[in-house]
Amino acid sequence: MTPFAKAILTWYDAYGRKSLPWQKNKTAYSVWLSEIMLQQTQVATVIPYYERFLNRFPTVTDLANAEQDEVLHLWTGLGYYARARNLHKAAKEVAEKYQGEFPKDLESMNALPGIGRSTAAAVLSSVYKLPHAILDGNVKRTLARSFAVSGWPGQKKVENKLWEYAEQHTPNTDVDKYNQAMMDMGAMICTRSKPKCTLCPVSTMCESNKNGNQLDYPGKKPKKEKPVKETWFALLYHDNHIWLEQRPQSGIWGGLFCFPQKEDQELATELNKRSITESTIDEEKTLIAFRHTFSHYHLDITPVLFKLSKQPDMVMEGTKGLWYNLSQPEEIGLAAPVKQLIESLPFEIN
Known part of the structure; x- marks a missing residue:
């Protein structure tokens, strides 16, 4: 020894x-x-x-x-x-x-x-x-x-x-x-x-x-400026339920449930895919944007809350989704910013 x-x-x-x-x-x-x-x-x-x-x-x-x-x-x-x-x-x-x-x-x-x-x-x-x-x-x-x-x-x-x-x-x-x-x-x-x-x-x-x-010691990792990316979350709300979709197994938040999202502000195309039109939206509200940081980049997230007049079927080929009950939450894995937004929803809805 x-x-x-x-x-x-x-x-x-x-x-x-x-x-x-x-x-x-x-x-x-x-x-x-x-x-x-x-x-x-x-x-x-x-x-x-x-x-x-x-x-x-x-x-x-x-x-x-x-x-x-x-x-x-x-x-x-x-x-x-x-x-x-x-x-x-x-x-x-x-x-x-x-x-x-x-x-x-x-x-x-x-x-x-x-x-x-x-x-x-x-x-x-x-x-x-x-x-x-x-x-x-x-x-x-x-x-x-x-x-x-x-x-x-x-x-x-x-x-x-x-x-x-x-x-x-x-x-x-x-x-x-x-x-x-x-x-x-x-x-x-x-x-x-x-x-x-x-x-x-x-x-x-x-x-x-x-x-x-x-x-x-030990030597520092060579510094690289983290790039900044942007995304928009669509928070689809009806009768104390919020719509979540499971992400692909690979990539960020693999296998976790998340809101529908788009890399630009044009969320309408994402809503149309889910049978949501202007006639089914009672109220649209842009919430405060925030930053989520990964090991290799920053992600600036802008959440947009859509209060719906009815709950659409939301059938999308190849996508596993659910209407998440805010009063009796299902035991599923949530991406960190999704969990953060869900916890703040009661203040935004009322």
Whole structure:
């Protein structure tokens, strides 16, 4: 075991997190679920979602047997919805291909939808104590500073160098504790903007601490100005119901329910497709526009509320839609701005 690993483990025994919900009664399913939720999301945000999911789907087979709409509904608000779709696909694969038992080899685990090398290693090391290195965002930051690895970790050569250090220092014993300790280090000590170097167990070994340039590591992603796109939402309302349509599985908000939308202000064509004409519209009201930001662009949304005199049939070929009951909401996955608008509707309608 390297001096670096020994120091990290000693620190973990004294200060590491040991009472997170997924650390109790650990199973491959519960750890995998937590790891997927923790991708790009903080622990405090994840905990209530994790507990709801585990309560509703106690086993991977329960999750596999669920409808995707229900999975997306429980995920609503957690963001990065491709994670939820892949979670459901992976559960089905585990249930069907592996009879409800997660594989214990890295290659098979890594091949499951939405998992990847680091997540696969985190599950196998945590549950089965197999000596596999991990490299999530917290670990990348800690290693980049400790060993002065220059460059943005999104670049392959930088990531490969970090993997080398991760593998070099991951011990064969206590690997479950070590990997958790490395995640805790990044979350508690080697934080993004204000690292607590005086409390760090490896500060005397840390290259960036010696040089006083901790914030230079890891390197920043080359900045690109986010483009701005525009869209208009048609909020079709009648008798305390609002019309929603399920989006295609691929693309933004894949599989989630959304309002009919158009990339320009001419919503009339979208309404005509749904058998809505001027004679069926009692009132039209443009609501306050707002911005929704994705990882790669900004989307400026202008919602337009249409109060209808009657509820049209709304049959559109290839589209799954429903009249969403505002008093008794269905359990379906909603795009974040749709959820936001639905919550504000009572104030706009009255």
